[in-house]
Each structure stands twice: as C-alpha cells, then as structure tokens.
Amino acid sequence: MYDYLIVGAGLFGSVCAHELKKNGKKVLVIEKRAHIAGNLYTEDNNGIHVHKYGAHIFHTNEKDIWDYVNSFVEFNRFTNSPLANYKGKLFNLPFNMNTFYQLWGVKTPSEALNEINEQRKELEGKEPSNLEEQAISLVGRDIYEILIKGYTEKQWGRKATDLPAFIIKRLPVRMTFDNNYFSDKYQGVPVGGYTKLVSNMLEGIDVELNIDYLSKRESLSQRAVKVIYTGPIDEYYDYIYGLLEYRSLCFKNECLKESNYQGNAVINYTEAEVPFTRIIEHKHFDPIETDHTIITREYPAEWKVGDEPYYPVNDEKNMALFSKYRELSQQENNVIFGGRLAEYKYYDMHQVIRSALYCIKQELNG
Numbered sequence: 624m625y626d627y628l629i630v631g632a633g634l635f636g637s638v639c640a641h642e643l644k645k646n647g648k649k650v651l652v653i654e655k656r657a658h659i660a661g662n663l664y665t666e667d668n669n670g671i672h673v674h675k676y677g678a679h680i681f682h683t684n685e686k687d688i689w690d691y692v693n694s695f696v697e698f699n700r701f702t703n704s705p706l707a708n709y710k711g712k713l714f715n716l717p718f719n720m721n722t723f724y725q726l727w728g729v730k731t732p733s734e735a736l737n738e739i740n741e742q743r744k745e746l747e748g749k750e751p752s753n754l755e756e757q758a759i760s761l762v763g764r765d766i767y768e769i770l771i772k773g774y775t776e777k778q779w780g781r782k783a784t785d786l787p788a789f790i791i792k793r794l795p796v797r798m799t800f801d802n803n804y805f806s807d808k809y810q811g812v813p814v815g816g817y818t819k820l821v822s823n824m825l826e827g828i829d830v831e832l833n834i835d836y837l838s839k840r841e842s843l844s845q846r847a848v849k850v851i852y853t854g855p856i857d858e859y860y861d862y863i864y865g866l867l868e869y870r871s872l873c874f875k876n877e878c879l880k881e882s883n884y885q886g887n888a889v890i891n892y893t894e895a896e897v898p899f900t901r902i903i904e905h906k907h908f909d910p911i912e913t914d915h916t917i918i919t920r921e922y923p924a925e926w927k928v929g930d931e932p933y934y935p936v937n938d939e940k941n942m943a944l945f946s947k948y949r950e951l952s953q954q955e956n957n958v959i960f961g962g963r964l965a966e967y968k969y970y971d972m973h974q975v976i977r978s979a980l981y982c983i984k985q986e987l988n989g
C-alpha cells in the first residue's frame with residue numbers, strides 16, 4: 624500500500640513525489656502518456672533536445688526555486704531574445720530601443736518616446752473598448768499593426784476588435800538596447816533537456832506509464848491512502864457542469880539537413896497571412912554541433928475534447944464554471960488537486976514548483 628498515488632508525472636506531480644519521498648512517504652506516480660515530464664518533456668533527437676509541447680525557458684526571480692531546480696540538473700545561461708518576422712523584415716523583441724530603431728530609425732530614448740506618445744494620441748480621451756484600442760493606447764499604431772495585431776488574432780482565433788481590452792493590461796517598452804525577453808534574475812534551460820530534470824526528481828520513485836487514472840479510478844485509488852490529482856478538474860467530475868474551454872496548439876516538426884536554419888531559438892511571425900505564430904529551432908536552447916537541425920512551426924488551434932489543452936480561457940464564463948468544480952473538489956477528503964489542469968490556471972514552471980512545494984508543506988504539517 625502506498626501513502627500517495629500521484630496522478631500525472633508533470634512538474635507539479637514530480638515535485639510532490641520528490642518531496643513526499645524525501646519525507647519518508649511511499650509514493651506511486653501514474654501517467655497516462657508514454658513518458659514523464661508532462662508538457663516540459665524534451666525528446667532527444669540525435670543530440671538535439673526537442674521541446675515536444677512548446678518552447679520552455681526557465682526563468683525566476685526567486686533564488687530558492689533556482690537553487691531547487693539546479694540541485695537536480697545543471698542549467699545553461701540561455702537568454703531568450705526572440706525576433707519578430709513581419710512581411711520578411713526582422714524586429715527585435717521585447718519592444719526595446721533596437722525595435723524602435725528598426726521601426727523608425729530613432730537612436731535615442733527620448734526620440735523613441737516622442738514617437739510612441741505621438742502615436743498614442745490617436746486614442747487620447749477615449750476609454751479603450753477592445754484589444755485593438757487598448758494596444759494603440761499603450762504603444763501606438765505602428766507597434767500594434769506590425770508586432771501585435773496579426774500574432775494576437777492568430778493566437779485567439781478572433782479579430783482584435785472582437786477581443787476584450789483586458790487581455791492586454793500593459794505592454795512593457797524598454798528604453799534600452801536590451802533584447803533579453805525576461806527581466807528575471809535567473810534564466811536558463813537544463814543541459815541535457817527537461818526530461819532529465821524530471822527524471823532526476825523521480826529517481827527512486829515507482830512510476831507507471833500509459834495508465835489513465837480516470838479509466839480505472841476505483842482500483843487505482845485502492846493502492847494508496849491519498850491521491851494527488853494533476854489532470855483536468857472537469858474531466859475528473861465527468862464534465863457534470865460542462866466543459867472548461869482551452870486554446871490548443873498544433874506543432875509541425877521538420878528535420879533539415881543544415882546546421883543552422885534561423886540563427887535563433889524563437890522567431891515569431893506577426894503577420895496574419897502566415898498561419899503559424901512562430902518557428903522554434905530547438906538546438907539553440909541547448910547548443911550542440913550537428914549537421915542537421917530540427918524546427919517546429921507552432922499553429923494556434925481551436926480546442927475540443929481529446930485535443931491537448933494548452934491555454935485555459937480564463938474568462939468570466941469559464942471561471943464561474945471552474946468555481947463550481949472547485950467547490951466539489953474542496954469536499955473531497957482524500958484527493959488533493961494541483962497543477963495547471965486541476966487548477967485551470969496558466970502557471971509558469973517556477974510558479975508550479977512553488978505551488979507544489981507549498982501543497983506538500985501543508986500536507987505534511989497538517
């Protein structure tokens with residue numbers, strides 16, 4: 624008999640498993656996919672670590688979380704500095720002095736600010752009523768049209784004028800020549816890929832793959848005193864209140880017989896006419912000398928049951944539905960719900976680790 628059955632070998636489940644084992648508990652992890660690591664999973668393709676469920680860059684301001692992940696695996700100092708390709712022209716991201724130089728030829732922060740402020744005037748005095756107006760009110764029309772509009776419309780599958788203004792709360796503009804996307808103190812990618820990080824977390828712990836907990840929940844639950852469930856909360860309750868909505872993604876991988884396709888890990892395609900949102904070239908995350916390279920085109924997609932749920936649609940309707948499911952989950956005595964799917968929440972990796980550590984601390988301290 625195990626003390627805990629953990630459903631899902633993603634980051635939340637694996638941190639919980641590791642912490643419980645460290646505290647003398649007997650743990651079984653089951654996973655419905657054929658591999659561990661959840662959406663962090665990287666697959667080794669002749670030395671190139673392919674991020675199978677989308678590009679993952681670890682970043683945090685919290686030293687204890689950084690030390691925690693580094694205790695399992697060495698991290699490199701990958702700096703995320705994506706580019707945008709708009710109609711064949713390249714622009715640096717996030718919006719910074721390099722971008723403003725490329726857009727307008729301006730060379731000083733005050734010239735750039737003048738240009739932005741001049742363009743923002745278009746909406747002066749008007750309360751933005753949709754995403755388009757909100758973006759223009761924050762950064763002006765050029766940045767909106769070239770770098771935001773097409774990308775956002777592809778991501779959401781709707782026109783920017785039909786999207787609510789609140790989706791964009793702020794759009795940071797950086798008045799330095801600095802292309803580092805994240806402003807966090809610590810940033811990197813595990814040397815050898817994310818799967819190694821998670822497999823080191825799970826060392827010495829029983830893990831069974833290709834098992835869907837929900838298809839045999841009664842017999843599986845009898846194998847442990849308590850369950851930690853990291854799958855979709857609505858599925859756990861057989862969708863009795865209805866489906867929680869997600870946006871999905873479709874990844875198309877290509878192996879190319881050249882060593883360096885685009886010279887950068889991430890290039891966004893910001894025009895509406897190109898159907899994908901970005902191209903990832905995996906070898907740049909964790910550099911390696913090879914005469915081939917693997918790229919992935921990322922296409923946003925509508926989600927339906929059976930598709931991979933990537934981004935929760937945290938609008939009013941779905942959040943109201945989620946709180947009904949959460950109420951049910953709070954009545955459970957022997958099941959703990961955690962992670963991005965059970966909490967219907969977008970979590971970055973450092974946040975999901977913090978949440979799992981907190982969950983186990985609560986559990987062990989009562």
Ligand code: FDA
Binds near residue numbers: 854961
């Ligand atoms: P996760 O989904 O990884 O794990 C849950 C596991 O449970 C899955 O393996 C699933 O198969 C399993 N499961 C579900 N139901 C089951 C059942 N019935 N029986 C058995 N197993 C079951 N973060 C960041 O910090 N930097 C980044 O760059 C990115 N990039 C990024 C790109 C994209 C496209 C997305 C969608 C997300 C990111 N993230 C990110 C976020 C990151 O992916 C996220 O923080 C973690 O995957 C969350 O880990 P969880 O364990 O919560 O979920």
